[in-house]
Amino acid sequence: MMMIRNLFFLACVSLCVLPIMAYANPHPHRGKLRPFAISESSSGTIDAKGVILNESVLKQGLPCFTTTTSLEEEGRPMVVQDIHAPVSVVWNRILDFSSYSSMVPNTVESTVYKRESLEHHDNLVPPPRERTFVRLRMGLPMLHKKIQFHINHLHDVPRKIVTWTLDYDQASDIDDTVGMWHVVPHPERPKEWSRVFYSVEMRMFSWVPKMVTNKLVKPEKVLTDAVTWVKAASLAKVALGEGRSDEQMKEGLVKESVPSGERVPMW
DSSP, X not given: OHHHHHHHHHHHHHHHTSOOOOTTSOOSSSOXXXXXXXXXXXXXXXXXXXXXXXXXXXXXXXXXXXXXXXXXXXXEEEEEEEESSOHHHHHHHHTOGGGHHHHSTTEEEEEEEEEEESOOOTTOSSOSEEEEEEEEEEEETTTTEEEEEEEXXXXXXXXXXXXXXXXXXXXXXXXXEEEEEEEXXXXXXXXXXXXXXXXXXXXXXXXXXXXXXXXXXXXXHHHHHHHHHHHHHHHHHHHTTTTOOHHHHHHHHHHHTSOTTOOOOOO
16 A cells, blocks of 8 residues: 555656646647548448447447447547437537537636638538637646647538547647547437547657556546537537427436436437
C-alpha cells in the first residue's frame, strides 16, 4: 500500500513539473496517427452495413463495441449506440462545440476560434463541408490539473460524418488524436431514433505519467464516455420537446412506467 501511495505521489509531482506548452506556437509535429478517411462507397457514407453489430445489445440501450470497416478504414476500435432522438437532434448536440463545457464531463472550456467553409453552394445551408477549430480544456480530477488541446473538425454534410485531427498550427498538451462521428437514421425506426458510430485514437506525450495515460486513452472507457454524453444531451433536448413527435411522447410515458432496475428491449 505504501508503494502505491509513493507511486501516486511521484506521478502527481511529475505532472506538476511538466513543460508548459506555448500554445501560440505550432505543434511539435504535423500528425503521427493516421487520420480517418471518408469512404467513397456508393452509399456516400462509411460502410456501416459492414460493421458487425450485436443488435440484442443495442436494443437494450447499451453501447455495442466493434471495429471500423470501410473502403479505407479497418480494425480501429469503435462503439455504436442507438439513441431515442432524431438524427437532427443528435447532430445538433455533437456540433454544438461551444457548449461542450456544459455537456462533456471534465471539460472546463470549449471555444470555437475559427471556421472554414471548404465548398459553398447557394442552395445548401450549411455548406457541404466545413472545418471548425475548437480549443478545449479538460480537467484531470485525479491530479488536479488541466490540459488544453486544439481540434480541427471536418463536417462532411452529404456523407453524414465528422472527422477530426489536432490543429497542428497550435500547440496542444496531447501528442496526437484522430477520430470520427457518424450519425444515421435507425434502420428500423428512422424518424424517431438515431444510430451513432464513434471511433477515436489518442496518444499522450511521453512525459505524461503512465497511470494518467492509461486512464485517458483506455479504448473502451473513452468510447463509452463519448456516446454516453451524446445520448444524455440528445435525450435532454428531446425531453424539452425538440424533435419529439406525439408518438414518442406517449411511448416515453409507457417506458417510464417500467420499474427501475428492469431492463427491457426498447422495441
